[in-house]
Amino acid sequence: DGGITQSPKYLFRKEGQNVTLSCEQNLNHDAMYWYRQDPGQGLRLIYYSQIVNDFQKGDIAEGYSVSREKKESFPLTVTSAQKNPTAFYLCASTRSWGFQETQYFGPGTRLLVL
Amino acid sequence: SQQGEEDPQALSIQEGENATMNCSYKTSINNLQWYRQNSGRGLVHLILIRSNEREKHSGRLRVTLDTSKKSSSLLITASRAADTASYFCAFLAGGSYIPTFGRGTSLIVHP
Numbered sequence: 001d002g003g004i005t006q007s008p009k010y011l012f013r014k015e016g017q018n019v020t021l022s023c024e025q026n027l028n029h030d031a032m033y034w035y036r037q038d039p040g041q042g043l044r045l046i047y048y049s050q051i052v053n054d055f056q057k058g059d060i061a062e063g064y065s066v067s068r069e070k071k072e073s074f075p076l077t078v079t080s081a082q083k084n085p086t087a088f089y090l091c092a093s094t095r096s097w098g099f100q101e102t103q104y105f106g107p108g109t110r111l112l113v114l
Numbered sequence: 115s116q117q118g119e120e121d122p123q124a125l126s127i128q129e130g131e132n133a134t135m136n137c138s139y140k141t142s143i144n145n146l147q148w149y150r151q152n153s154g155r156g157l158v159h160l161i162l163i164r165s166n167e168r169e170k171h172s173g174r175l176r177v178t179l180d181t182s183k184k185s186s187s188l189l190i191t192a193s194r195a196a197d198t199a200s201y202f203c204a205f206l207a208g209g210s211y212i213p214t215f216g217r218g219t220s221l222i223v224h225p
Contacts, residue, residue, distance in 0.1 A: 004156075035215075040123075042202060043157075043215040058212070090156055097211060102147065103204075105156035 003027065004106035006091050011111045013078065013085060021076045021109045023091030029104070031097040032074040036060060037088040037108075046089075049074055050097040078111060086113050118203050118216035126222045133190040135219040137203030138183075144206040146179055146186050147213065151200045160188075160201075195225040 004025045013019045025032065030051050035043040045058030049068040063082025068074050074093075078085045089109045094101035121136045137146070145164045149157040161177045163170045163186065169178045176189040190197055200220050204213040 006156075040217060042217040043204075045212060048212065088154075092157075102159045102162060103149075103157070103213060105149075105158070107156045108154070110154075 004091055004093060004104055006089075006106035006109050008109060009107070011109055012114050013111060014114050016080045018077055018079050019111070021078070021089055021091075021111070023074045023076065023106060025072055025074075025091075025093045025104075025106075027093060027095070027104060028071070029093035029095050030071070031094045031101075032068065033092040033094075033103070034058075034064075034066065034074070034076045035090045035092065037090060043090065046076065085111050087111060118205060118214060120201075120203060120216040120219045122219060123217070124220045124222075126224065127193060129193060129195055129223055129225050131193055131223075133193050133197070133221055133223070134187055135201055135221070136185060136187045137205075137216050138185045139203075139205055139207070139214075140184065142208040143181070144208060146177075146203060146205040148175075148177060148186075148188050149202045149204060149215075151202065151218070153199070157202065190221075193221075193223045195223050197221060198223050 007022045033048045034046040044060050047066040049055040052071050055068050065077045091106040092103040118137050118139045147162045148160040151157045163177050163179045174191045179186045200218045202218045203216045
């Protein structure tokens, strides 16, 4: 089965702690994305990557960091600088960049602050 | 990025009725997509309609696009309890390769 996996399903962060959300895809897609979803606000783009070893800031990148060392992996780190991290985080991918593509989404990670 | 606006925010209907939700946007677009999200899950793609198309069908789904009014509608015919979900429109604004998502319509279908 091809698809996107995200782990963990739930993640708890303590004050001042960095946490990393995993996103893996076996669709052989070039482009990957991280979105944040808050109630009533839809999806907001955090970071995106067009290709391996490249990534760009989205609309709300402050307090987040990413890496794209492998085509299939695009982990998101929520740093201590992100003061309001409680949200539902969604990873997505598209076959290629620069085309009008369908986005494939993972099941999401819910981040909660202790 | 500029979010789309969806209307209504919430919709509650009985099984067998039709459900219509609307999406408006402010800039020119390349295409518009509709996604479905079950509670606590990821989004699933439903339909993509390009800017030069006016209507598309997929099973019980019908999507229309009116570029002069900068709006799109999603019609679900003969709704089922399993259609209960949130529905989002997403579009590529002219010159952008990053989809912009609306805030979504929450649909509840009562059995």
